[in-house]
Amino acid sequence: MDRSQFWNAVYTEKADGDLSWYQARSTFVPRILERVALPKEAAVLDVGGGGPSAFVDDLLGRGYTEVSVLDVSRAALERCQQRLGECARSVTWLEADITRFVPPRRYDFWHDRAAFHFLTAPEDQQAYFAALARGLKVGGWALLATFAPEGPPRCSGLEVCRWSPEALLRAMGDAYVLEDSFRETHRTPWEVSQVFACGLFRRVREQAARATGASR
Numbered sequence: 001m002d003r004s005q006f007w008n009a010v011y012t013e014k015a016d017g018d019l020s021w022y023q024a025r026s027t028f029v030p031r032i033l034e035r036v037a038l039p040k041e042a043a044v045l046d047v048g049g050g051g052p053s054a055f056v057d058d059l060l061g062r063g064y065t066e067v068s069v070l071d072v073s074r075a076a077l078e079r080c081q082q083r084l085g086e087c088a089r090s091v092t093w094l095e096a097d098i099t100r101f102v103p104p105r106r107y108d109f110w111h112d113r114a115a116f117h118f119l120t121a122p123e124d125q126q127a128y129f130a131a132l133a134r135g136l137k138v139g140g141w142a143l144l145a146t147f148a149p150e151g152p153p154r155c156s157g158l159e160v161c162r163w164s165p166e167a168l169l170r171a172m173g174d175a176y177v178l179e180d181s182f183r184e185t186h187r188t189p190w191e192v193s194q195v196f197a198c199g200l201f202r203r204v205r206e207q208a209a210r211a212t213g214a215s216r
């Protein structure tokens, strides 16, 4: 089963309350806005942002006008669009596998909560970083949230790679700096704790020297 089939089946079969990652409000948006002076017209991309992800709702609610949501699952995007109703018209929807994504523009802010960590093959991780390098402006920001090294080894039944923000930075290469990092303990709808490691990265130059490898 390929990725889109897998995730379409998840979103077809499960309600929001059956999804471990569900949260009614984005816990990252307030933190981002506190740390990053993000103008309302900033171009923002939410990778793996379909389904019940509250990130897009919270940004639109704060008046952001250039929000894009990418997901490999059409069912995830449709669920998100239905929830947003009329507001969905102001969002750019991108149905794509991030490992094959050719960004149509450059973004000021790249957000990923629990999508990158499903990439367990080094070549897929490098393809993700290639998309990030094509899609993020110099001076732009990326918030990547993965299961922490002490977090669960699986998510939605799939094996994940657990990362610290420092290991992620080494894998991303020297075009980025780590501006902030924090742990967040997420509670699933059935009250299980999951520790996320969150890194806020800033792109400081156009070209990366060779990345030092995808160590965790």
Ligand SMILES: C[S@@+](CC[C@H](N)C(=O)[O-])C[C@H]1O[C@@H](n2cnc3c(N)ncnc32)[C@H](O)[C@@H]1O
Residues within 6 Å of the ligand: 003, 007, 021, 022, 023, 047, 048, 049, 050, 051, 052, 053, 054, 070, 071, 072, 073, 076, 096, 097, 098, 099, 112, 113, 114, 115, 118, 155, 156
């Ligand atoms: C665990 S969910 C997290 C959803 C959302 N970011 C949130 O925090 O609520 C992972 C999401 O990433 C999407 N996804 C998984 N692999 C992907 C890939 N290779 N490219 C794009 N989206 C992907 C899934 O369809 C799913 O919507």
